[in-house]
Amino acid sequence: QVQLVESGGGLVQAGGSLRLSCAASERTFKTYTMGWFRQAPGRDREFVAAIDVSDGMTNYADSVKGRFTIARDNAKNTLYLQMNTLKAEDTAVYYCAAGIGSEVAGIQSYHLWGQGTQVTISS
Numbered sequence: 001q002v003q004l005v006e007s008g009g010g011l012v013q014a015g016g017s018l019r020l021s022c023a024a025s026e027r028t029f030k031t032y033t034m035g036w037f038r039q040a041p042g043r044d045r046e047f048v049a050a051i052d053v054s055d056g057m058t059n060y061a062d063s064v065k066g067r068f069t070i071a072r073d074n075a076k077n078t079l080y081l082q083m084n085t086l087k088a089e090d091t092a093v094y095y096c097a098a099g100i101g102s103e104v105a106g107i108q109s110y111h112l113w114g115q116g117t118q119v120t121i122s123s
Helices: 026-031
Strands: 004-007 010-013 018-024 033-039 046-051 058-060 068-073 078-083 092-099 110-113 117-122
Touching: 004 092, 018 026, 018 033, 018 092, 018 117, 026 092, 033 068, 033 078, 046 068, 046 078, 058 068
Parallel strands: 010 117
Antiparallel strands: 004 018, 018 078, 033 046, 033 092, 046 058, 068 078, 092 110, 092 117
């Protein structure tokens, strides 16, 4: 059973914006911390942002602070990643993840993953 489904990726010019969405089951959304990761060709998957299930506290990678915003809509069981001022180095496949690990930036903290959505920034 697919529990996380991303959408919203695409091709945009540098400086532009995109909003990614991740639809989750109600149980998943109300139980787990939700996060976004990305993986560029030839590179390891890296943390982008996370939002806590209980208090809504957010965490961001330094590379996206001030440009990206993670948010959750509890009524729609949907996670968002608003990406502004996009750069060529933001090009990657973006993954939605859910988990309960204490280290929100660590891949090991997440056990549910979406299929990924491609984001390509042209310079």
